[in-house]
Amino acid sequence: MNRRTLLTGTIALLTMPFAVEAQQPERMPSIGMIFGGTANMVAHIAAAFEQRLGDLGYAKGRNIRIDYQYTDGTPVNVQAVTTELLGRNVDLLVTWGTVGGVAAKKANATIPVVFLSVADPVAVGLVSNLARPGGNMTGVTSEASSETYAKRLQLLKEIVPGLSRVAVLHSMGDANVGQAMDAINRGALALGIPDVLPVGVRDAGEIDGAFTTMKKQRAQGLLVIGSAFTWAHRQQIADLALRTSLPSSHQFKESVAAGGLIGLGADLVEMARQGAGYADKILKGIKPRDLPVEQPARYELHINLKTAKALGLTIPPSLLLRADQVIQ
Numbered sequence: 001m002n003r004r005t006l007l008t009g010t011i012a013l014l015t016m017p018f019a020v021e022a023q024q025p026e027r028m029p030s031i032g033m034i035f036g037g038t039a040n041m042v043a044h045i046a047a048a049f050e051q052r053l054g055d056l057g058y059a060k061g062r063n064i065r066i067d068y069q070y071t072d073g074t075p076v077n078v079q080a081v082t083t084e085l086l087g088r089n090v091d092l093l094v095t096w097g098t099v100g101g102v103a104a105k106k107a108n109a110t111i112p113v114v115f116l117s118v119a120d121p122v123a124v125g126l127v128s129n130l131a132r133p134g135g136n137m138t139g140v141t142s143e144a145s146s147e148t149y150a151k152r153l154q155l156l157k158e159i160v161p162g163l164s165r166v167a168v169l170h171s172m173g174d175a176n177v178g179q180a181m182d183a184i185n186r187g188a189l190a191l192g193i194p195d196v197l198p199v200g201v202r203d204a205g206e207i208d209g210a211f212t213t214m215k216k217q218r219a220q221g222l223l224v225i226g227s228a229f230t231w232a233h234r235q236q237i238a239d240l241a242l243r244t245s246l247p248s249s250h251q252f253k254e255s256v257a258a259g260g261l262i263g264l265g266a267d268l269v270e271m272a273r274q275g276a277g278y279a280d281k282i283l284k285g286i287k288p289r290d291l292p293v294e295q296p297a298r299y300e301l302h303i304n305l306k307t308a309k310a311l312g313l314t315i316p317p318s319l320l321l322r323a324d325q326v327i328q
Contacts, residue, residue: 029283030065032090034081034100036073036228041254048269049094052276064283073229074203075173079103086111092282094275097228098176101126105137112288114278115139116271117226121293124175130293138288140274141295142226142251142266148299149180149225150187152264155301156221156249157191158319159262159308165195167219167246169210169237171229172200180225204233211240219246226251226265234258238307247311256302257327261311266296300324 033049035042046068050060058064069085071077082103086093094114095104101115105126115126119142127133130141143149157163168184170177181198188196197217199210214222222241224230230237231252238259241248250256251265274294282288301319304327308315320326 028063028065029091030067030088031092031094031279032067032069032085032088033094034069034071034078034085035096036071036078036100037232038070039068041232042068042070045268045272049272049276052273053279056276056280058280071228071232072204073097073099073171073227073232075099075103075171078228079106083107092279094279097174097231098124099171099174099228101137101139102175108136110136112282113137113139114275114282114288116275117142117266117268119143119176119226120179123179127293132289133291133293134289136288138278138291138293140271140278141293142271147183147187148264149183149223150190152249152251152262153184153187153193153223154191155262155264155319156223156247157193158316159313160221160247163193163221165197165217165219166193166221166223167197167199167214167217168223168225169214169230170198170200170225171227172202174225174227174229176227177225184223201229204236207233207236207240211244211246214246215244222246222248224248224250224255224260231255234260242307242310245311247308247313253300253302253325256304256325259304259307261304261307261313263300263302265299267298267300270297303327 060066069081071081078099086108092112093104095101096116098118101118102124104113113136115137116139121127122129126137185196197219199213201207201210234255235258242259248260250260250263253263256263301323302325303315303323306327
């Protein structure tokens with residue numbers, strides 16, 4: 001070994017630690033997801049999201065970080081949690097419900113957002129149109145059209161043929177309520193239901209009082225407008241509907257499993273998988289503005305026979321045949 005070779009090797013050895021030290025580990029991309037409800041209530045949905053991400057090559061804690069946050073579904077709480085989570089510099093925000101989408105829109109105009117279960121993202125200003133969303137948001141709607149609300153009312157009338165006074169429970173401050181009420185009123189007119197009685201609540205503390213109001217108004221049935229709030233408080237709502245002898249129609253199968261009478265809507269587990277597909281594309285560099293808003297893969301009909309029996313109601317055989325799930 002000559003002097004020049006020895007000198008070169010020595011310099012390489014001396015500089016090697018500094019070169020290794022200068023190499024920084026690759027930053028792990030992060031997803032923030034905001035739910036209405038508690039961790040236990042949404043565990044099956046979060047699991048579906050992570051499973052689909054796994055199919056796409058991601059593993060939580062290894063090459064992706066997921067930060068789950070939970071709210072009571074009220075606009076004030078959802079806005080606060082959304083703003084706080086975005087402050088953590090997540091690479092992507094996934095949020096549920098119209099209130100969640102609106103909160104993300106108010107808090108942020110740059111971080112990509114995937115919204116899930118938003119009834120009409122164009123009407124509430126989240127995207128410019130479904131095919132070319134524009135901006136930093138895209139996602140999955142919760143309704144094929146506003147007529148889904150009228151269909152839920154029709155299902156209720158099939159079970160209660162003499163239905164003439166229907167209460168509509170909704171979360172105050174939800175931008176989706178106005179469109180939902182328009183569709184419900186049109187449906188009531190077509191079905192010959194003269195009295196539609198909207199009952200709004202601001203928080204969980206007002207739910208009991210809402211049912212007292214429905215009883216005073218002599219409501220014969222209840223239609224619940226789907227939202228992060230009514231989903232998060234589905235057990236309380238189902239229990240009170242049964243206690244006040246109100247046949248109830250819902251959007252989510254989880255509400256029927258909690259004791260609601262009937263439900264028509266998208267499968268949130270499947271929707272979570274759709275959301276994971278969006279997340280994968282965005283993390284790989286595709287802009288939300290270039291990803292069309294999708295509709296749910298399918299809509300499901302769920303019936304709780306145990307609740308029907310408790311209310312003294314007979315479900316028409318034709319309706320049972322159409323059901324995707326009948327809870328005995």
